[in-house]
Amino acid sequence: ELKVEQNPLFLSMQEGKNYTIYCNYSTTSDRLYWYRQDPGKSLESLFVLLSNGAVKQEGRLMASLDTKARLSTLHITAAVHDLSATYFCAVGSGATNKLIFGTGTLLAVQP
Amino acid sequence: NAGVMQNPRHLVRRRGQEARLRCSPVKGHSHVYWYRQLPEEGLKFMVYLQKENIIDESGMPKERFSAEFPKEGPSILRIQQVVRGDSAAYFCASSPGTGGSGANVLTFGAGSRLTVL
Numbered sequence: 001e002l003k004v005e006q007n008p009l010f011l012s013m014q015e016g017k018n019y020t021i022y023c024n025y026s027t028t029s030d031r032l033y034w035y036r037q038d039p040g041k042s043l044e045s046l047f048v049l050l051s052n053g054a055v056k057q058e059g060r061l062m063a064s065l066d067t068k069a070r071l072s073t074l075h076i077t078a079a080v081h082d083l084s085a086t087y088f089c090a091v092g093s094g095a096t097n098k099l100i101f102g103t104g105t106l107l108a109v110q111p
Numbered sequence: 112n113a114g115v116m117q118n119p120r121h122l123v124r125r126r127g128q129e130a131r132l133r134c135s136p137v138k139g140h141s142h143v144y145w146y147r148q149l150p151e152e153g154l155k156f157m158v159y160l161q162k163e164n165i166i167d168e169s170g171m172p173k174e175r176f177s178a179e180f181p182k183e184g185p186s187i188l189r190i191q192q193v194v195r196g197d198s199a200a201y202f203c204a205s206s207p208g209t210g211g212s213g214a215n216v217l218t219f220g221a222g223s224r225l226t227v228l
Contacts, residue, residue, distance in 0.1 A: 042220060045216050088153060090154075100156065103152065
């Protein structure tokens with residue numbers, strides 16, 4: 001059974017600092033997704049990573065994938081308050097591509 | 112493109128009543144997924160449907176829960192005889208399909224928040 005673990009579960013950052021969220025998964029997959037969720041809202045797709053070594057960047061966020069280590073990272077550069085949200089990684093499972101989600105990382109950026 | 116539309120956004124039921132949650136996928140999407148999110152937790156897969164077919168229901172509780180995606184109309188998640196533990200946010204997502212080498216990104220709706228009194 002595919003399991004997805006994220007850490008940390010909670011991250012309090014100061015504006016301007018850098019940090020990384022880690023996502024480990026237990027079985028082989030070639031599809032890794034990052035989503036953002038604001039309180040009481042739906043999930044917004046941030047990145048899709050489809051191959052080993054894939055790196056994608058959007059603004060202050062950069063995601064990477066190492067399929068051999070079964071690890072993805074979401075790096076935050078020079079955090080700003082608007083990035084405060086819960087970030088989920090999700091791994092595609094099987095031919096149906098049902099997504100198995102990590103537990104989420106609640107990011108709070110303090111001024 | 113209106114995206115994934117879910118209704119109702121909020122639903123309150125008493126124990127023993129039935130809850131029906133509706134999901135209209137993105138226009139042109141033929142694949143629908145339902146997820147449940149308990150407070151302070153991640154999303155748990157429930158069921159994956161294509162038009163008129165349940166493809167994967169491995170995450171659905173064996174009793175009281177059912178889902179359908181008819182040829183015409185929205186997908187329905189039905190919960191019979193609700194209990195307090197059913198209180199959660201239920202998210203629907205749609206995608207264009209799993210074929211080819213595409214990313215098959217799931218587009219999520221805003222969710223339906225069920226409260227069981």
